[in-house]
Amino acid sequence: xxxxxxxxxxxxxxxxxxxxxxxxxxxxxxxxxxxxxxxxxxxxxxxxxxxxxxxxxxxxxxxxxxxxxxxxxxxxxxxxxxxxxxxxxxxxxxxxxxxxxxxxxxxxxxxxxxxxxxxxxxxxxxxxxxxxxxxxxxxxxxxxxxxxxxxxxxxxxxxxxxxxxxxxxxxxxxxxxxxxxxxxxxxxxxxxxxxxxxxxxxxxxxxxxxxxxxxxxxxxxxxxxxxxxxxxxxxxxxxxxxxxxxxxxxxxxxxxxxxxxxxxxxxxxxxxxxxxxxxxxxxxxxxxxxxxxxxxxxxxxxxxxxxxxxxxxxxxxxxxxxxxxxxxxxx
Amino acid sequence: xxxxxxxxxxxxxxxxxxxxxxxxxxxxxxxxxxxxxxxxxxxxxxxxxxxxxxxxxxxxxxxxxxxxxxxxxxxxxxxxxxxxxxxxxxxxxxxxxxxxxxxxxxxxxxxxxxx
Numbered sequence: 001x002x003x004x005x006x007x008x009x010x011x012x013x014x015x016x017x018x019x020x021x022x023x024x025x026x027x028x029x030x031x032x033x034x035x036x037x038x039x040x041x042x043x044x045x046x047x048x049x050x051x052x053x054x055x056x057x058x059x060x061x062x063x064x065x066x067x068x069x070x071x072x073x074x075x076x077x078x079x080x081x082x083x084x085x086x087x088x089x090x091x092x093x094x095x096x097x098x099x100x101x102x103x104x105x106x107x108x109x110x111x112x113x114x115x116x117x118x119x120x121x122x123x124x125x126x127x128x129x130x131x132x133x134x135x136x137x138x139x140x141x142x143x144x145x146x147x148x149x150x151x152x153x154x155x156x157x158x159x160x161x162x163x164x165x166x167x168x169x170x171x172x173x174x175x176x177x178x179x180x181x182x183x184x185x186x187x188x189x190x191x192x193x194x195x196x197x198x199x200x201x202x203x204x205x206x207x208x209x210x211x212x213x214x215x216x217x218x219x220x221x222x223x224x225x226x227x228x229x230x231x232x233x234x235x236x237x238x239x240x241x242x243x244x245x246x247x248x249x250x251x252x253x254x255x256x257x258x259x260x261x262x263x264x265x266x267x268x269x270x271x272x273x274x275x276x277x278x279x280x281x282x283x284x285x286x287x288x289x290x291x292x293x294x295x296x297x298x299x300x301x302x303x304x305x306x307x308x309x310x311x312x313x314x315x316x317x318x319x320x321x322x323x324x325x326x327x328x329x330x331x
Numbered sequence: 332x333x334x335x336x337x338x339x340x341x342x343x344x345x346x347x348x349x350x351x352x353x354x355x356x357x358x359x360x361x362x363x364x365x366x367x368x369x370x371x372x373x374x375x376x377x378x379x380x381x382x383x384x385x386x387x388x389x390x391x392x393x394x395x396x397x398x399x400x401x402x403x404x405x406x407x408x409x410x411x412x413x414x415x416x417x418x419x420x421x422x423x424x425x426x427x428x429x430x431x432x433x434x435x436x437x438x439x440x441x442x443x444x445x446x
Contacts, residue, residue, distance in 0.1 A: 171333075178336040180376040182368040237368075239376045253372075318333050318360070 030068035046128035095153035102149025110138035194230030267323035
């Protein structure tokens with residue numbers, strides 16, 4: 001084992017230990033606080049407040065004390081994924097571990113603390129104090145801790161997938177020739193999900209039409225919008241011509257974005273997966289955007305201004321080779 | 332799919348487009364069974380009319396290179412046999428040579444001189 005891999009292993013251990021310690025700390029607080037105040041709380045206790053700020057829902061104490069289980073479940077899944085994969089070695093993946101852990105932990109502790117405080121020394125849950133600004137504080141605090149988690153994920157190695165930055169050889173272009181490259185990527189699973197959403201929208205619409213509760217219209221609208229948006233983002237078309245590099249979305253090729261070849265620095269291919277970039281669709285990380293339709297080979301272009309854009313698209317090697325040839329011709 | 336159009340080629344555009352697609356198929360850019368990008372995307376990229384591309388695609392289908400399927404677009408049926416393509420060109424060349432009174436041996440000599 002050489003130096004850097006020993007250092008990486010040590011970092012990975014430290015990262016897992018630190019996130020594990022946070023998970024245990026939050027779990028301990030979530031278990032200890034209700035037990036500490038059990039004798040001073042009503043049973044059942046108020047756990048839900050209406051828009052007016054008055055309590056309107058309750059829960060037996062035993063169920064309330066199980067909030068820790070919810071945390072154990074969330075933290076277990078997130079940490080399990082971090083321990084199994086190479087999450088600790090990639091900055092983006094690390095941040096997608098630490099930020100949700102921070103946010104969820106802070107939110108659960110905050111909700112628990114305000115609930116306990118509002119119920120403290122009351123005889124019936126209906127007497128619980130009203131809540132208003134406290135909810136805002138809890139939400140803001142949760143986002144603040146989530147933000148700290150995001151920052152905490154920054155230090156450390158940022159491993160790039162193998163072969164990153166290996167540009168294919170530029171094509172040889174002949175004078176008096178117009179070379180163009182056209183390719184596409186589609187996600188059959190995404191399209192399937194979108195179609196299911198549209199089918200759900202149609203069924204809900206029919207139910208509402210036949211006299212079932214009119215609230216179903218809202219569900220139908222939500223499903224319809226989700227389905228259409230999904231359909232839009234499950235296919236993409238990329239074009240490289242001597243003038244520009246163009247990315248178009250959806251079956252109508254709209255919206256479409258063109259970047260003049262002169263604004264490109266170089267292109268290469270890279271393996272990128274939804275787990276690396278934070279999911280499907282347009283994933284923005286500062287200076288490293290990805291249009292993720294499906295995991296696997298991506299065409300990555302670097303702008304002369306410094307930013308990077310990765311696009312999951314078939315036949316990316318040839319596209320990158322053509323871009324590099326056109327770029328070297330321009331400069 | 333990478334296509335190259337010769338800007339100085341005097342032949343009709345649809346023949347040039349067909350050549351470009353045929354070349355891509357011969358060079359293995361697209362393999363039998365692969366789907367071609369939709370005609371309107373090819374037309375947009377090449378800067379020609381969509382009808383021109385459709386005409387080229389129909390010509391290539393008539394040659395037996397492409398297959399049109401309802402709902403599935405245009406896909407590559409088989410790779411053209413370069414030997415076969417050259418054979419038909421050679422026959423044309425020999426016919427043309429015969430019109431000037433040249434026999435196959437004269438044509439062979441001519442080719443040797445050129446290469």
